[in-house]
Amino acid sequence: MEIGSEIANRPRRGGEDDGRTGLSRRGFLRVAGLAGVAAGLAGHVARADGQIGYFAMDLPDDRLAGMLRTILRIRWHERTMADRMLSDPSYRAYNHFYAGQEAVATGVCAALRNDGPFEQIDLVYSTHRPTGHALAKGVDMAKMQAEMDFRATGLNGGYAAEMHISDPSVGFIGADGMIGPGHVIATGSAFAFRARGSDQVSVVFGGDGTYATPHFHSALNNARLLDLPFIYVLENNLYHQYAHYSYSCPHTDIADAARAYGIPARVVDGQDVFQVYNAAKEAVDRARAGGGPTFIEAKTYRYYNHLGAPGAEVGKLGAFGYDPLAITSFRPEREVRAWMQRDPVDIARATLIDWGVLTAEAADAMEAEVRAEVDAAFAWAAGQPLCNPEDGLKHVFAEGEVMPRQVA
Amino acid sequence: MEIGSEIANRPRRGGEDDGRTGLSRRGFLRVAGLAGVAAGLAGHVARADGQIGYFAMDLPDDRLAGMLRTILRIRWHERTMADRMLSDPSYRAYNHFYAGQEAVATGVCAALRNDGPFEQIDLVYSTHRPTGHALAKGVDMAKMQAEMDFRATGLNGGYAAEMHISDPSVGFIGADGMIGPGHVIATGSAFAFRARGSDQVSVVFGGDGTYATPHFHSALNNARLLDLPFIYVLENNLYHQYAHYSYSCPHTDIADAARAYGIPARVVDGQDVFQVYNAAKEAVDRARAGGGPTFIEAKTYRYYNHLGAPGAEVGKLGAFGYDPLAITSFRPEREVRAWMQRDPVDIARATLIDWGVLTAEAADAMEAEVRAEVDAAFAWAAGQPLCNPEDGLKHVFAEGEVMPRQVA
């Protein structure tokens, strides 16, 4: 049980410690977590010698280790944000937390082309919960954090904030705060790729909530009819805001809905970055080869509440407790705990150590580096200038400004 | 071959004679038609003694004969209209012809509650091709014809015209000229029935074109999630305007799309009214018993072009020839001919004679009566007053009129 004890010894793991839920949850998580990881590894080891189905077999060690680094960067960005909301009265950014789901964004984006000329990179369309997708796609953390804090030098000059961030330079077309439309727009990019003979791929992330939107049908039907290089990654974290997905979807596996269109679909363990990567790789290869769309349903979970905002207090609406308005259905404590046993950070780390890609010491050093990077990003962001009020009239059209109308 | 020769001897059958396409098509139709009808009947006869799957076994003879009458009323209304468009320069109404599809509306509406207090009758939502549904549901032909001719005493006072006719008194909520929205609205009626504990049923007719709309998903998903007393009748006549349905749908049977939601679905021969009736009866029974929605796909065909308008000329755009704009795909002559071999009038008539419900003489007499009724309806409509211009300001809200704004 070396791996297990290694994990048990690491402090601050699991997303909700820091004295907020106290030792009891952390303790619970520690013990139960081992079982989950061990079970996961058993599967990997059994397939380690085969060529078929081997996880991430095409990747060199540094790329594999890079996935853990990405997961850690997302996790520590999230946790630092949560801390600020709970403790720093001057902090202004809100966030739809991605903690718990890191392996999905990381595994998918690891299979994409994320740098090079704009005409060659793959595009990612994100959701109202975009930070994980952004970081995995290569968006600069400090600039993103400045944007989330409404700063003039932020990624989008303070116009966007969390739910609307974007960075075309790395193919991150961006957050779409609305549920549904982004998926359809993403098929339009795929249509353009096919029309101009490019091998680029258009990827959209969506939640289980997306299933019910009329856009779900439009996106899948047209992707299938036109054989578009389009990948639909559905992060099924079981809830859309205050309702379990069974309130809006008749399927247990939403992937079955995609299969009905004749679209190849896979259900993957969204907590295991290598499993996610494998599915994404297969989808990307298919799309680049002209084989059309793929649907990936990643079963996952978010640790925090739907939304966190500055001035949050543990247990209060919009922060980190249960929502008193959540009358239709809400997340049971035991469900949260059960999912935390299969933490994506733990799984990735343990797997890499097991594979001999990293030592525990190297993993610890990586985490320390990431924490320093995150702290530096927050510090840089907090020091950035606020926006110039008059700039609100800019960027409506490519040229010029619109007239100020708040004065007569 | 008695049945066969009976059919061969009847004049003016098949929708496109009257010298327009000439004897060649009629002759072709006559011979080929026999095979189709005979094949259809063979099936019926083989099952005639059984209780299971017997067509329309719950209906007395007068109701069975009534179905033929309804089919004939729709057919002769269509043909009379087509004649007027081609020949009468003062004729004003346009029409999306239903000829060829009569058995679908007739079979479905025969399974519904069409009279009684409004709180007890079943509701039908129609399409831009509504006359068949309207007549089958019990709408007055003369008033409908007056409406189509923009008359003040028409069914809807001249406000509606063909694509928007409605008559709540028989539960005909009406034509919806848009593709998609009506289906979703229809689920709202079903929702209201269930909420108030009524056993009424909400039925929507849609074309194959409806499949691609985002509304298709909304209607089916919500009907399934809420177990609504909702019946979706999809009339698959193979084309939406100028495109074959394979341009917008990856399924051969669109019913498969409904099954993916867990909705019971049947594919029926839309040319055989009794087969349609049977499927509808099953669906209505299920819905009244609280068993939720059903999807019925009726394979059918329209004989005329998408739309006919006054001043039509054979072979010209919008009339009765091929459309020169139909560049993406269009209906091959042989396909039209093949479908006309299985004419819903012929099939219903032959079946009833075979079953001993009607004699050939009685059927002829019925047709003569229907023709007289249709002629009378057209004559009455043509004699109705035109609308009062100022009435355009009425009926915007329940009370009062809006201000005229075309004058300062």
Added chain:
Amino acid sequence: MTEKTWMYSVLEAVQWEMRNDPAMTWIFELTPPVATNAGMPVINLETEFGRRRVVNTGIDENWMASAVPGAGLAGSKAATYIPYQGAGMPYQVIQNHAGKLRSMSGGRASMPVVFVIEMTGQTPGFAGQHSDYEVDTIYAHIAGVRTVVPSTPYDAKGMMHAALRSPDPVVFLYPAGLRMLSEEVSDAPYEVPLTKAAVRQEGSDLTIVGSGAGMPEVLEAAATLTGEGMSVEVIDLRVLKEMDTETLVTSVAKTRRLLAVDQSYYTLGPAAEVVARCAENVEGARFRRIAFSDAPPPASPEMFTWMRPDATRIADAARRMV
């Protein structure tokens, strides 16, 4: 009679109507029909009336807004609450179906239905795609739908009763910026007509017209100006469709100066219609309009608040006219 918030007042009206009509339904998405108010019982429509009548749907605002006229056409009173993120989704079905069916059917179709559309996006912090600056205009422009935007809890309750009793479809805009506003509201049911603007303050030098969430700023500006000796008449539009021309024109004919204020976009915002109607009917008066600029609202509070017509800007504009 208790001091009540906007939403409590509205749900009190809905609760009363649902208790009196067992067929009436309510469809919501992420905002449960629940309200609390100090000293009053909690209102929870979902638990009181059950999930057959009060349904929590998936994220499909077009279904919500379509189901409601469907229920209405089947003879059931129905209402839905559309969250601000989905405010634009139901546009087509309200415009082309709910609003047109009575006329299209020659008066035979009737839809006693209400679309509550939340306007949270017009408050600071809700930028870009989360700003719903368009809803007042798009729903005021279309025919056959009564569009109202009550700015006080009292009006909200009375207009909700009137809306639910009306045979016409009603778009009931909820200026969520007024969430915390409260005032004395009767516990008994009462109606406020769906056809009348409200003169909130009488005056003779200048007419200021506002609506919805803009009203507190307008009233604050009017108080400042009154303090400075200006005689200001304040009109709260309350009803966007059919707009109450008479109240507007009578006032401007008296003051001969009109300042129309919108918190939504300048071009074709409700204030454009206010100015146009008055200009057509009162010759020789002075007309001014201030509004949010024709730009998607930015996230940064610094940019956003600068772009918004607030009490100071309204007062400034007024001073420049008198």
Added chain:
Amino acid sequence: MTEKTWMYSVLEAVQWEMRNDPAMTWIFELTPPVATNAGMPVINLETEFGRRRVVNTGIDENWMASAVPGAGLAGSKAATYIPYQGAGMPYQVIQNHAGKLRSMSGGRASMPVVFVIEMTGQTPGFAGQHSDYEVDTIYAHIAGVRTVVPSTPYDAKGMMHAALRSPDPVVFLYPAGLRMLSEEVSDAPYEVPLTKAAVRQEGSDLTIVGSGAGMPEVLEAAATLTGEGMSVEVIDLRVLKEMDTETLVTSVAKTRRLLAVDQSYYTLGPAAEVVARCAENVEGARFRRIAFSDAPPPASPEMFTWMRPDATRIADAARRMV
């Protein structure tokens, strides 16, 4: 140089741009991109550029209108032709996505895309749900989208070139009532700016402002009035967003009388904005507006034509002002 129809002129521009940009795409539904014109080659984009670039979709206008900005965001020029029946369907994606993305992204997103929206529903015979009286207002109201409504084949071609070359999303309204209109149009490409109204006739007694399919009626009325000795200035709005205030105000400052004409609904039609802008900027002038009443257009030609502002009504209104 040949006499060409509106649609031939437009497709000529599209064809030219597609020949010069192999990435450009065109998405249609039931209206194939085909045009014929006496003495000119048939234009058929589908056969010329193939089905990878020119695609015939199912009945899903929201997909069409979403695919186009998606293509734009991927760096491809793209256009779509939305038939009038589906004119309201793409509203949300144009309003909340196409129009806001540049601003939301701090200027980083660019969408060189065009939404051609057909307005057949504003011609007689297309009643109720088939009347698209709302499209000029809803697309003129929103931010970040240039909305134009050319009324002549010449302008249509030049504005299509300009629209396809513009990095901004353009809503290109097609007043289908002008289907049969033709005039001399150059075979070579040229641009007409997306920012300027056109003064169609100069005069000093009265300014008449119209747009789109209303222009022939306005011009006919102006001809009649001119014949009667009135000096009429006629302005064709051409651009609804950003509306060319300067041309309007300059004219009304001169004539001191404004008659604004819409063929769509009165309340918050484009003419409301025309009157409001002029009333704010020209004091003491006279303002009048005529439009289709706030009622869904009825099917009956008798009702419909009576409700429509035609040349006779425009001339009548003008005579009453001068």
